[in-house]
Amino acid sequence: MIRLALIAVLALSLTACDQNMDVQPKYSGYSRAPLFRGSVSRPPPANIVARGDLERERAVATKPALSAALLDRGRQRFAIFCSPCHGAGGDGDGIIVHRGMPHPTSYHVDRLVTADDQHFFDVITNGYGAMYSYAARVPPEDRWAIAAYIRALQLSRRAAIEDVPADARASLTGQP
Structure with missing residues (x-):
């Protein structure tokens, strides 16, 4: 009897050996x-807002007041994201130009x-021309700070x- 039960358990376990997540009914x-009467990709319900969209939209629409802290933040972000192409002074002579990339326009x-x-x-x-979008890398508040710092570079020149x-x-x- 025990031998029969052991054979039954072994037979049942062998039937599941070929099952994996790639072989299953799915769309x-x-x-x-057919279940959705159309495409699997369903349109979102009306009047929904993704998490964080309202704050992002507010930051995009609201230009912050000019301050020393804003310019300092802009200088930091400019050095990280912009100076490799545009150079530290905004002349378009960053390190990528010396490595064969296109010469960006001077500010x-x-x-x-x-x-x-x-x-x-x-x-x-x-983005613009050969420059790609930095929307995913630079938050809206930092974009405004960079714009303010570019203005400071232009004014200083x-x-x-x-x-x-x-x-x-x-x-x-x-x-004296």
Whole structure:
């Protein structure tokens, strides 16, 4: 009797040996599915919002106020994400140019000096020319910070001594 039960358990266990997750009834993506009367990929229900979308949309639409902290954050993010191509000064002479990649446009050309901050935000978000999108790598708050830092680079390149307040001008010129 024990021998018969052992043979039955062994026979049942051998029947499941060829079963794995690849061999099962399932629908593959974008295929027809009679159960759903159409495609397996179902449209999302109306009026749904993905987690975090409202905060992201708010950050995209709201340009932060200019501050020293924002410029510092922009400088840090610029050094990480932008300077390999655009160079530390925004001249388009980053390390990738020396390795054979296309020469990006300098931030100091008139077309980009007159562009609004939204242009820089959109280029970081969507890419432009040979530059790919950084939307997945740079959060919206940091995109605004980078745009502010680009403005600071542009202003510093075109600044004159007359733009400096009179009380601080003496320390820059070395006169007492």
